[in-house]
Amino acid sequence: MRTIQLLAVLFLLASCKGKWEKTQPSVGKITESVYASGIIKARHQYQVFSRVNGLIVNIPVTEGDTVRKGDPIVIIRNETAKLNTENAAIAADYNSVKANADKLNELRVNIDLARIKLNNDSLTQTRQRRLWEQRIGSQQQLEQAELAYKNSLTAYDVAVFKYNDLQKQLNFAAKQSGKNLEISHTQNDDYTVRSDIDGKVYSIVPKNGEMVTTQSPIAVIGDAGNYYLELQADEYDIARIRLGQKVYVTLDSYRGQVFEAVVEKIYPMMNEKSRSFTVDAHFTAAPPVVYPNLTLEANIEIQTKEHALTIPRSYLLAEDEVMLENKERKKVVTGVKDYQQVEIVSGLTASDVIIKPAP
Template sequence: KEKPKPSEKEKVAPEVPLMPKTQEEVPVKVYKLAPVDFTDELPAVGTVKSVPALELKFETNGIIKTMNVKEGDKVRKGNILATLDPRDVKLEIQWAQSKLNAAQAEYNAALKRYQVIKRLYEVGANIKDRLDQAQAELDVAKSKIEVAHKELALSKAKMEKLKLKAPADGIIGKREKDVGEFITPNDVILTLLEPENTYVEVGIIEKDIYKIKTGQRVKVKVDTYPTRIFFGYVENIFPEIDERTRTMNVRIRVLDPGRLLKPGMFARADIAVFSKRNALVVPSISVAIQRGAYYAGVVENNKVAYKRVAVEYITTDYAVIKKGLAPGDLVITETPGMKRLKSGTGVKIIETQEKLF
């Protein structure tokens, strides 16, 4: 049977489907990405040490005539620090000069005789033997001049050896001898402290050794000067690991022109293992790894979006982004329970961080 049609009174409005409940937006905190100067420092502890002072000696015997410096004086490379009495060497130079003059006079006379005999021979005189003899005498006289020149040069070189010069820039340490004393080449006259002779030796644990490179900038502090920072650089990385401590020694050259650092002081060093200006840095918690690739969560149009990023450097706290993000991106830094949100999830920003550190 046909179903009876409803009367006008029984007719009702057509059924309207129910709207799904609006999904509640998830509260999140974000960091507004901006370029920053970023440096990652590796802390290390060690001991202040110093390069042995240079011992300055004369190259010859003699009596000290002048001493031009005192302990603590700053000197430049090439400065004359002390001299020996030059009287004996001056006499030697005078004697060598007189020998040269005599040899020159002998040569001039031999040359004149040779020229006269040669002219006679050229016009037909039968004096070949005399010409050969004159030539031999001329050669001997010439060799005497050469010997005299060498002797004079050696004597003058001795005069230079009477000067004690600074081999490098530095500070005079000890003054071991004084004016009037007789010295030999074995005697230490002065000691010279180089301005950069101070260094710090620190131990780096095995897992951090790969981070250390020569030339890296370092900040050093010691307890004696708690508010002062000494700057330096990684000068040398020792090739072997200490079996007892499982650390590798690293030498840090420290700039200490005032010579405040003393050997034996306990030192704390911060080694700049990574540094970049105008870097895009995000909290490392904002970066996740999926199938071998890095992704960073951002807020776009009030929804979660994940961008694939290239990470240049990462630490426990921060990640330096090489590409994939741009200044102004709103990077998610905190979610309820720190759970990862699905892409497309609606969110509400409850806090925007403008500065990372």
């Protein structure tokens, strides 16, 4: 009985021994890359918002239209704003310096009259003083002449002050009314939502007759035919990503095809929720037709070696050991890694035979 059990154990060991997978290191090309997911976006793509709340009365564009900077996208009802603009225009016209020229002319005439009287009283005072020096006339006459001159001087100064003060008031009122008119025009213009760029209308959210608010996007506009990739890379990989690195892109819209791109921008702020960084890239070999918000998967090439000694990653033990054919564990130094292969920098030769550890 014991002999039978011993033979069964030996048979099982022999069977297990025969299941060890073997391989030898091979020399070939290996590329290390990091994974990123993302979407395609139109260059300068942005969401259009209204500065005012209101009811849409006209949408002069449709999705897919090409627009120029300043073209109207959505027009919102603005009767109140128009009335405010008209009132501001009336006030600006009423308060203009030109409209109040008669008031200034009246005060200018008062200045001229005061100047004439001042000159006359000045001459009278001088004449009366000379007469008094010759003992002609009375001191009372001299004092009356001096008092009249002082009163005329005061009246002249008051006339000049009133003129200058009115001119300042009119200039201030005219400027203030003009600014109010500009503000009213600006507020009136806010009821026409315009494109900020030359581009293409990719999406329009509301319809005619619907209400819009300042919190909800109205449309999406971006460059026509100029697209880029917005990628999300894990914080674990971001330190290895550099500008100019190649990116290999796959899209569900083009299954089985790979397109090339290049990293053009790395955003330094991490998204705390997703623990990822945004990386922008542009196509060097683009698909024939793309649309904004198409999802994609990408591999960013970190480094490539043409003649590397590699083994399958599944043959590694604890990331720095392999098992030789004689079951001996041996330390190795690894280098470039991809999803299937790993470079062996030292510790093995192409003639060594290694076995795959049992699961």
